[in-house]
Amino acid sequence: MDGKFDFKIVKDLGGGTLARTGVISTPHGDIKTPAFIVVGTQATVKAMTPEQVRGAGGQAVLANAYHLYLRPGHELVEKAGGLAKFMNWNGPTFTDSGGFQVLSLGSGYKKVLPMQSGEISIDEAAAKPGERHAFVDDEGVTFKSHLDGSTHRFTPEHSMRVQHAIGADIMFAFDELTSLLDPYEYQVDSLERTHEWARRCLREMEKLRKASPERPYQALFGVIQGAQYEDLRRQAGQFMGALPFDGYGIGGAIEKAKLGDIVRWVNEELPAEKPKHMLGISEPDDIFVAIENGVDTFDCVSPTRVGRNGAFYTYEGRRNISTAAYKHDFGPLLEDCGCYTCQNYTRAYVQHLYKAKELLANTLMSIHNEHFIIKLVDDIRGSIADGSFAELKKSWLGRYYT
RNA sequence: GCAGGGUUAGUGAAGCGGUCAAACACGUCAGACUGUAAAUCUGAUGGCUUAUGCCUUCGUAGGUUCGAAUCCUACACCCUGCA
Numbered sequence: 001m002d003g004k005f006d007f008k009i010v011k012d013l014g015g016g017t018l019a020r021t022g023v024i025s026t027p028h029g030d031i032k033t034p035a036f037i038v039v040g041t042q043a044t045v046k047a048m049t050p051e052q053v054r055g056a057g058g059q060a061v062l063a064n065a066y067h068l069y070l071r072p073g074h075e076l077v078e079k080a081g082g083l084a085k086f087m088n089w090n091g092p093t094f095t096d097s098g099g100f101q102v103l104s105l106g107s108g109y110k111k112v113l114p115m116q117s118g119e120i121s122i123d124e125a126a127a128k129p130g131e132r133h134a135f136v137d138d139e140g141v142t143f144k145s146h147l148d149g150s151t152h153r154f155t156p157e158h159s160m161r162v163q164h165a166i167g168a169d170i171m172f173a174f175d176e177l178t179s180l181l182d183p184y185e186y187q188v189d190s191l192e193r194t195h196e197w198a199r200r201c202l203r204e205m206e207k208l209r210k211a212s213p214e215r216p217y218q219a220l221f222g223v224i225q226g227a228q229y230e231d232l233r234r235q236a237g238q239f240m241g242a243l244p245f246d247g248y249g250i251g252g253a254i255e256k257a258k259l260g261d262i263v264r265w266v267n268e269e270l271p272a273e274k275p276k277h278m279l280g281i282s283e284p285d286d287i288f289v290a291i292e293n294g295v296d297t298f299d300c301v302s303p304t305r306v307g308r309n310g311a312f313y314t315y316e317g318r319r320n321i322s323t324a325a326y327k328h329d330f331g332p333l334l335e336d337c338g339c340y341t342c343q344n345y346t347r348a349y350v351q352h353l354y355k356a357k358e359l360l361a362n363t364l365m366s367i368h369n370e371h372f373i374i375k376l377v378d379d380i381r382g383s384i385a386d387g388s389f390a391e392l393k394k395s396w397l398g399r400y401y402t
Numbered sequence: 403g404c405a406g407g408g409u410u411a412g413u414g415a416a417g418c419g420g421u422c423a424a425a426c427a428c429g430u431c432a433g434a435c436u437g438u439a440a441a442u443c444u445g446a447u448g449g450c451u452u453a454u455g456c457c458u459u460c461g462u463a464g465g466u467u468c469g470a471a472u473c474c475u476a477c478a479c480c481c482u483g484c485a
Contacts (some may be wrong), residue, residue: 041438100437146439251437279437299437308441324431362441
């Protein structure tokens, strides 16, 4: 409405897929979709300046309401002029609601979703009832801060107020994250709760917008849960799709093998004209599958985290910079890569920085990885535009996973 | 020259008669990381190996003992006082 937030589909790929290109317009700028949204949890993309994020091709940054609420405090971010201004990011921003942190970290589930293996692991803390750090009720979630153990409470309304203060262009509804371990009956209860919370988020957001009409429009995306169950996912899509959200996030427990199915079920139910964000993915095969099934944007910590921990992307898969083979390798991380790191530094040098625990290693590795994933998504966008998506997918994945 | 202390695997450093192929740290090698409690975590690290298995190690050489990295003797080198 009135140009403050808008999503325009530019081209549908068709051919039995739900893939499309489009443009999300926000008060802070446009996002060409499909797009990879860089994660900057604590109002910073770890080890990267905004200029470096931009240089790597980043269009938008996603921060986290939970972290910023705890530190430095959402009021402070508001006082600073909002998230984008505070962190000097000249572009669109997102905030996650904090639901994921409150429940995945707080409750003691180390791995809510082991996407790689089919196995499900639980943190020891989860097994000890006395050490649970989060408790869900129909009103909200009470949890303990990971910083100092202090007790806090998030409700849908509170999450909206926090995110409203932080001032991102796109915010997410407060949802309950379940685990694949939770029984079906619990998933049903939880989904009902998430849906009620969604309505409350919309109501609260309405109030907040009315109370401060001078502020730029903040879009609100509803989050689709439903774990691995088709009936629940479709039900969630129908229910949420009928509510006046600006777009949708697809979240929750997703087994890697089922990712494509789940996204398709959901997107077959949701209104096609609304933007869809998939929360927390960035592995190339997941990206192709998500986009093919109608996802417009997604975010992930992986490129920076993995980079800080020594892994870099190549067209033949991830490699570890610390490996002895690169000690005397004076080529770039990746041949023909256009990123700042590959244009200017060698594997031998980056390995030296990494082994010496020099901070620049984090930066150079993060720049390369972000660039690599962003470029992949950019290339996919181009392939949808010119109709070569299927060929790109086949050749790209064939090379990467061999 | 006299007195005292020391010499342990890549490095530092525990061990001071058996449960020692030898703690621990670092280093090295390899792996993991998907809405960031992550500049983190996991495994390996004398040799051969499937091994609760065998072989070779704790400055060097000898000795005591059923048994020694651990006790004794000699030698080598290093350190600290006194000359």
